[in-house]
Amino acid sequence: MPSYKDSHNTPFISSMYRKLLDYLDIGIHMVNAEGRSIIYNRKMSEMEDMNPEEVLNKKIMDIFLFESEEESRLLQALYKDKLHKDAKQVYFNFKGQEITTVNNTFPLTVDGEKIGAVEIARDITKLERLSRETSRGANEARFTFDQIIGESKPIIDVVENARRATRTASSVLIYGETGTGKELFAQSIHNGSTRASKPFISQNCAALPDTLIEGILFGSVKGAFTGATDHPGLFEQAHLGTLMLDEINSLSASLQAKLLRAIQEKSIRRIGDTKNRQVDVRIIATMNEDPVRALETNQLREDLYYRLSVVSIMIPPLRYRKDDLIILIAHFIRKYNRLFQMNVPKVTDDVLALFNTYDWPGNVRELEHVIEGAMNLIYDDEPIAYQHLPLHMKHKFSLSQDNGAYEEPSSLPASLPDQPLQEYMETIEKAYLEKALHQASGNVSQAAKSLGIQRQSLQYRMKKYHLSQ
Structure with a gap:
């Protein structure tokens, strides 16, 4: 039977176990009965910003800036059999860097023989x-x-x-x-x-x-x-x-x-x-x-x-106070006109109709983000229109050509497409642009007008999707 008091090259700790410990997302630091480090996994090395070579086979008091052994939880566990569970600890490595962890520290005993102590740590330095x-x-x-x-x-x-x-x-x-x-x-x-x-x-x-x-x-x-x-x-x-x-x-x-x-x-x-x-x-x-x-x-x-x-x-919630939509929209447009040095006048009537039918799960904060996002897409000082809205709103509603009101799209697939939402929406947008260009016989200005967007906006999208006139 191998001795548990050997150095960090102890035969019973195989390379396989060491590799396994390195995959764990918690820090593991183990000392032997002499107080020398024999296990120091990858996560602990990252947390304490020290290489294993700087720690292994060295004594705790040579590694960390503790004033006395009483400040080391590992040494308290080793020499005084003290257990610490979910205990916060603030300490310094030999480089003087402050480390904050939440630890479980306890002695290790096999067949009545104390073989060392171990510390299992979670890094909360950033928190x-x-x-x-x-x-x-x-x-x-x-x-x-x-x-x-x-x-x-x-x-x-x-x-x-x-x-x-x-x-x-x-x-x-x-x-x-x-x-x-x-x-x-x-x-x-x-x-x-x-x-x-x-x-x-x-x-x-x-x-x-x-x-x-x-x-x-x-x-x-x-x-x-x-x-x-x-x-x-x-x-x-x-x-x-x-x-x-x-x-x-x-x-x-x-x-x-x-x-x-x-x-x-x-x-x-x-x-x-x-x-x-x-x-x-x-x-x-x-x-x-x-x-x-x-x-x-x-x-x-x-x-x-x-x-x-x-x-x-x-x-x-905003869905219960939609009478405030107009005043809120005007407030956010004024706010981002000042920030962006723009002169956007309003939202179009179609967009206002859409806003009035939308549930606003993110409430006033979502409305502000929609206005801010739309104004990032505007080239000229034009009203916020349908094409300026975020994809999730375009996906939820489609414009009825008959009465100008927004309705739930009737052409959605019966089952969810086997692709991410962003990719799916880009596929739909590309097909929509191709159709508009085809109907306009390749005339970009005419296609842009039918789509309700600026010529520059259509040209940008044509370049994005590699569409030719």
Whole structure:
């Protein structure tokens, strides 16, 4: 039986196993009973920016800038049998580069003999950097109620309810589909309140894992985990102001419970701390789905829901406020005319008819992107027409030559084509252009006129599809 205490060339670790470890998308670092590295896979090498030759057969304290062996989870596992599960660790390699990981570290014992210790790591260095950038910059609340565009009854009603919420410091729950403008309302409530001169800080709760979000919200103290420093969380940074928590239902149940306690007691405890800190923060939570459904599917704790929904605001989707389409379209055209130095006057009547029949799953945000995209395709200061619209809208609707209204296309295949959507749409567009050119006997100007596009636009497409006159 081979000895487990040999160097990294130990026979029992075959080259096949080493290659297999290199295919894993998690970092693996193993030390033998003497504390020397015997396994250091490709992913760990990428995470720590060190070559295996710089690590293998070397002792941990020669590789990393630890002040003592106590700071190394691997050595704690090896010498003190300490286990760490899903534990965040911040450390430095011998090049001085900061590494942040979430680790599982444990000793290895075979037949009662300790053969070493292993660390399985997930790299969160980039996420940690993102969280610091989020925490450093107190978000500016730029929007006010005057910037909410709309004159329909649904939007006027919700703006009026939101204005009333500025009079108190009660928690607010805003829910609405993606693209309806939840943060716009949150910022408007903050700017209309007595807290307007204080911080407004927002955090997307779905953007970061639980291992990071807790420290971001509540902060940490030096020694809470390896590399931890005294760091105020978002609650402390938003003191006397407003903290907006987006996609609140994405938090785990345990974090929701800690959040509820912080809101009720108006105090937080940093990770690793022994004392509570008083905070005065107004919470505005947002969700992109119906809270009732989130409760039914256990995505949202019932007690947290009742605490947050002291004031509830439901932002209507664009399909329920289509009376606002004209004013919204005009607003976005003015916006991108300024940005692009253009003078686009409007959308055509046919496009407006299409917009009125479209469901707008992406809501106001989608409308803005459609206008912006269309204006990127316009050569002259002409109205936004059908040919300027994105492919997904062209695919959904076709222009009826009889009455000028848009209808669902009747010539779609019974089954989906065996090709990507982009390729399929280009095939359809090429065939449509060929037909127009044929009917115009190769006259580009006449074909462009029949297609409702500029001559230059048709010439561009002819070159793209290698079409001859």
